Amino acid sequence: METLEQIKSRITHALPGARIEIIPNDSPAGQRSLLVDADHGAAIAQFLRDDPELRLDYCSNATGVDWPEAVVKTKIKKQVIVEGVEKEIEETLETLRSGCLETVYHLYSMAKKHGPVILRLRTENRSDKNHLPSLTPVWRSCEFQEREIFDLYGIVFDGHPDLRRILMWEGFVDHPMRKDYVGPDDYDYEPTPHDDVLEKTKQHQAAEVKA
Amino acid sequence: MLPKDAGDGESLEVAMGPHHPSTHGVFRMDVVLDGERVVKLKPVFGYLHRNHEKIAEGTTYLAAMPYTDRLDYFCSLTNNWAYALAVEKLAGLQVPERAEYIRVITAELTRLQNHACLIGFLAQDMGASGTPLMYAFREREKILDLFEALSGARMMCNYMRFGGCRCDLPDGWLTQAQTVVAEFPRFIDEFENFLTGNEILMSRTQGIGRMSRELAINAGITGPLLRAAGVDYDLRKVDKYGIYDRFQFRVPLGDHGDTFDRYMIRILEMRESVKILEQALPKIPAGPIVDPKTKLRGFRPKAGEAYGRIEAPKGELGFYLISDGGPNPYRYRVRPPSLINLTVLEDICLGQMIADVVVILGSVDIVLGEVDR
Numbered sequence: 001m002e003t004l005e006q007i008k009s010r011i012t013h014a015l016p017g018a019r020i021e022i023i024p025n026d027s028p029a030g031q032r033s034l035l036v037d038a039d040h041g042a043a044i045a046q047f048l049r050d051d052p053e054l055r056l057d058y059c060s061n062a063t064g065v066d067w068p069e070a071v072v073k074t075k076i077k078k079q080v081i082v083e084g085v086e087k088e089i090e091e092t093l094e095t096l097r098s099g100c101l102e103t104v105y106h107l108y109s110m111a112k113k114h115g116p117v118i119l120r121l122r123t124e125n126r127s128d129k130n131h132l133p134s135l136t137p138v139w140r141s142c143e144f145q146e147r148e149i150f151d152l153y154g155i156v157f158d159g160h161p162d163l164r165r166i167l168m169w170e171g172f173v174d175h176p177m178r179k180d181y182v183g184p185d186d187y188d189y190e191p192t193p194h195d196d197v198l199e200k201t202k203q204h205q206a207a208e209v210k211a
Numbered sequence: 212m213l214p215k216d217a218g219d220g221e222s223l224e225v226a227m228g229p230h231h232p233s234t235h236g237v238f239r240m241d242v243v244l245d246g247e248r249v250v251k252l253k254p255v256f257g258y259l260h261r262n263h264e265k266i267a268e269g270t271t272y273l274a275a276m277p278y279t280d281r282l283d284y285f286c287s288l289t290n291n292w293a294y295a296l297a298v299e300k301l302a303g304l305q306v307p308e309r310a311e312y313i314r315v316i317t318a319e320l321t322r323l324q325n326h327a328c329l330i331g332f333l334a335q336d337m338g339a340s341g342t343p344l345m346y347a348f349r350e351r352e353k354i355l356d357l358f359e360a361l362s363g364a365r366m367m368c369n370y371m372r373f374g375g376c377r378c379d380l381p382d383g384w385l386t387q388a389q390t391v392v393a394e395f396p397r398f399i400d401e402f403e404n405f406l407t408g409n410e411i412l413m414s415r416t417q418g419i420g421r422m423s424r425e426l427a428i429n430a431g432i433t434g435p436l437l438r439a440a441g442v443d444y445d446l447r448k449v450d451k452y453g454i455y456d457r458f459q460f461r462v463p464l465g466d467h468g469d470t471f472d473r474y475m476i477r478i479l480e481m482r483e484s485v486k487i488l489e490q491a492l493p494k495i496p497a498g499p500i501v502d503p504k505t506k507l508r509g510f511r512p513k514a515g516e517a518y519g520r521i522e523a524p525k526g527e528l529g530f531y532l533i534s535d536g537g538p539n540p541y542r543y544r545v546r547p548p549s550l551i552n553l554t555v556l557e558d559i560c561l562g563q564m565i566a567d568v569v570v571i572l573g574s575v576d577i578v579l580g581e582v583d584r
Binding site for chain 1: 256257264300302429430432442512518527534542551553554584
């Protein structure tokens with residue numbers, strides 16, 4: 001199979017204006033991925049599926065990842081001259097990473113038996129700008145998986161034929177797979193509520209009375 | 212859920228499930244019928260949802276291993292293997308040869324008992340009450356006895372570890388396994404004598420629930436369903452994970468993509484699994500069963516991500532892991548074959564009789580522990 005660099009240059013050639021970035025992977029698996037912009041997401045997916053060289057006709061896995069706002073520490077090595085002697089010291093750089101929600105698609109080819117090519121799309125933020133294009137029109141296998149991402153992460157897929165909650169029930173409010181999700185504390189409906197559960201319930205009910 | 216033009220008073224909406232013997236668990240199909248023909252079908256699930264992924268993200272890598280048993284509780288050993296494979300990719304661990312052999316042997320035994328039971332359940336769905344299923348369970352017991360001797364548990368085996376397996380084979384296990392494998396073809400023949408040429412089975416399955424090749428590929432269908440539709444895609448051949456490249460076996464393919472082909476593929480796959488076992492059992496080498504350099508406690512893979520997948524009896528089972536260098540996975544994702552194989556349930560049921568929906572669902576082979584996670 002072609003390298004990611006070749007795929008990237010062919011996509012930018014076929015779809016001018018598409019912004020693509022190669023995300024490195026430091027683990028021994030070495031599966032690097034392509035971060036593509038949301039506006040061209042569907043067109044790039046279409047290209048990857050229909051291109052005669054790649055023919056990525058099979059989307060194996062579609063999933064979401066939550067990246068809350070965080071301070072990322074990166075260590076860099078620096079040569080410093082201390083009292084005339086050259087020394088290597090480590091410096092920690094702190095950068096603020098803005099929060100986003102991400103979808104990851106693992107693409108394979110059943111016709112050519114190669115893969116994976118990993119596609120990532122990111123939302124602008126985690127609250128109001130949480131829309132991404134749906135890839136279900138390209139690969140039907142995303143249908144239930146994108147519903148699951150919508151359900152558990154709260155990414156809204158534009159162009160999805162049937163976007164409803166899938167695992168949680170209709171009327172459930174939050175998105176349980178997000179990193180800042182707080183679980184319910186009214187467990188008194190448990191068949192055998194015990195010590196700390198009862199304690200939590202008591203606090204929960206007290207808060208409700210105040211409200 | 213009734214279609215908007217259903218004002219003729221002829222359409223009937225039926226909720227099959229969540230408690231219905233045909234659904235193999237707590238699973239609901241909202242079916243709209245015109246007479247006895249299906250005009251619309253929506254699967255509803257989530258009754259067994261416990262957010263497996265969230266729980267696994269809150270514990271260490273190792274602590275998620277016994278929990279993978281509960282996904283597809285018929286095939287705990289293949290679930291273990293898929294997870295171990297993903298972690299091994301993430302951390303770059305090597306598996307010793309003996310452990311690789313044990314993995315292949317246990318995975319193929321798992322496939323044998325899964326397919327045997329599936330056919331038993333399928334016959335049960337067609338009205339053959341009990342008897343074929345009990346024949347399958349009789350064989351399954353022998354394999355579960357092997358699992359019990361190996362891991363201490365019949366179904367929740369929790370046997371594989373990152374970079375190998377938990378414990379070595381007990382004395383006499385290999386001879387016992389060889390006897391079970393040697394007797395298995397006789398059971399398949401017996402089963403086939405009763406079922407394959409059976410007129411009722413043929414009329415209930417042939418031409419029922421057809422799935423086209425193109426739809427199967429596009430909808431990400433994997434496992435026996437995909438191969439019944441005629442697509443040659445078996446991860447044991449494509450990825451050659453583990454040591455599958457050392458064994459001679461064929462990938463059976465169907466050409467109609469109907470329920471009968473799905474039944475037949477399972478019979479043929481059992482025969483191929485027996486072939487693999489016959490090759491693997493005598494060749495198993497001595498040696499360590501786990502990479503001595505593997506750390507079980509304080510295991511922290513380097514930051515990065517990995518996707519590992521295997522050919523589980525129900526289809527492609529994948530695990531996607533992101534590590535941030537901590538003791539627990541930052542992202543832990545299961546790619547459940549049962550859930551994704553249900554994507555086309557509506558497509559293959561449309562226009563069929565309601566009684567056939569039961570048979571079609573039986574041939575898809577779902578386990579709700581994995582669908583809902």
